[in-house]
Amino acid sequence: MMLLLLVLLLVGNMTMFTSLLYTAFIYVAIELCVAAAIPDNNNDTAFTTETTITSEQILVYTRDWRLITRAEWAARIPTSISNFTGPAPYVILHHSYQPGVCRTLDACKAAMRSMQNYHMDGHGWTDIGYSFAVGGDGNVYEGRGYEVVGAHAPNYNSRSIGLLLIGNFMDELPPAPMLDVAQDFIKYSVESGHLRKDYILHGHRQVRSTECPGNALYAEITMWPHWQKS
Template identity: 35%
Template sequence: MARLCALLAWALLALPGLGEKAIEEEACCGPIVPRKEWRALPSECARELALPVRYVVVSHTAGSPCDTPALCLQQAQNVQHYHARTQGYCDVAYNFLIGEDGLVYEGRGWKIKGDHSGPTWNPRAIGITFMGNYMERSPPPRAIRAAKSLLACGVAQGALIPNYEVKGHREVQQTLSPGDRLYEIIQEWPHYKE
């Protein structure tokens, strides 16, 4: 049933004009690439989020983009290695990573507190990041659809409150993330709040 639900969600997203509204009303979640499939290192994180949360912080990695599952798998590994081995975090900092291949890669998932936006925002927000640099270019539509599907999934699963608020990373920390082009896009999302 879950597989059928995921296929239905992605089919609805493909319909122009209908997809976004239909997926928000559907209790299905699109496919999320589990940690095991992108060969994530074991997590050493234990602090859980108090669900549901009110906020979603959108960022970009400012690194290389990826537009195929093989490249995105490698990029997710690179981000985790940088966070866990270089920065000393307990895992990849984000709850979810969005690839230009249109897939969502599980980071810490819905339940574990991230390290994406500082001590004030980490305990009360889900952090999603787009893999790539979006200062001068926009993510492709399939990546935007994947992110929107993920947020609808969060509401359906009780991880996000129905009237959640989307923030750009630059609104909660001093940074250029999520990049100028992606920031313009998320400002048009219905749940965006300045």
């Protein structure tokens, strides 16, 4: 009877020892995985690349629209660029006429590619002409961006942000959300330091002989803040 009790005690202790050993192994494995996932603080480049978010990105993420980058809409590489020195004193507003209003992300990406191809292949320009565009999907699309001189309004390219609303707005206004996003993007451009606080807003027709940005849209923007007669 005593021998049987001794055997049972030894077996029980062995089971407990095995369980403790297994638990310790799992704990060490988890610690190693966590350590591997944390960037090496001595490698400044790797840490910055993975974790740094600029104030501009944070500001964009707090808006009701998203900034769709050139990479996201598969823009072609420009053949050359001229650096823009901001903040810009002007916003020049445009409509595309063609293509018409795009209402989905994919359709708006396609519209951006179509306009870029037309500008580069049809006009021989170095890139799409506009700085930014607003789509009917409620997003803002990066054209040449803030840091590059546009090709949208002669005599104003080097001192303005060229903002396009995708669609034909001769007779009808853009959908209300497009108008809201356009105005908020202008406000964002001021807040982020890319546009002067005392900026002047013009429609394209005010600086060149053209129907752009369409009769309906032009009448609308004359009621926006900072619009001025030319």
